[in-house]
Amino acid sequence: xxxxxxxxxEAIDEHVGQKLRDARKMCGISQGALGKRxxxxxxxxxxxxxxxxxxxxxxxxxxADILELPIAFFFDGITAGRTIQPAFAQRIIDLxxxxxxxxxxxxxxxxxxxxDIAPLRGVLERLTEKRGGDGRR
Numbered sequence: 001x002x003x004x005x006x007x008x009x010e011a012i013d014e015h016v017g018q019k020l021r022d023a024r025k026m027c028g029i030s031q032g033a034l035g036k037r038x039x040x041x042x043x044x045x046x047x048x049x050x051x052x053x054x055x056x057x058x059x060x061x062x063x064a065d066i067l068e069l070p071i072a073f074f075f076d077g078i079t080a081g082r083t084i085q086p087a088f089a090q091r092i093i094d095l096x097x098x099x100x101x102x103x104x105x106x107x108x109x110x111x112x113x114x115x116d117i118a119p120l121r122g123v124l125e126r127l128t129e130k131r132g133g134d135g136r137r
Contacts, residue, residue: 012078014051016060019074021049023067038062 024034024045031049032042038059047053055063064071 009054010051013054015078016055016074017049017051019076020045020055020063023069023073024049027067029067034063034066037066 024031029037030042031045035042035045044053048055060074061071064073
């Protein structure tokens, strides 16, 4: 039995919204500040993050530029079969909440030449800078 296209689209909207929330928090930007930078209210950002309203491609590109991420970041974890998998980037985000794990991740990413890891390098470097270099607040 084929998947309902409406529920697939809604699952992708929720996934993209969660990725927006994760990226915004990693960058230390409030919903209000992000909204202001792209001409929206914090409520609009809140609805994007909840997946209750769809983000247009132009708006997603604008948000990616503000957060200094490749647009592909928001789709990481969505396979060709339309299923959403735990993504490598999400695991990095989860680990980055712990200073020791973040330190290990930074060393691994610094040593990596893989193009798939390159977009995460800048995000983790910004996160480390915001937390005093050692991961602590």
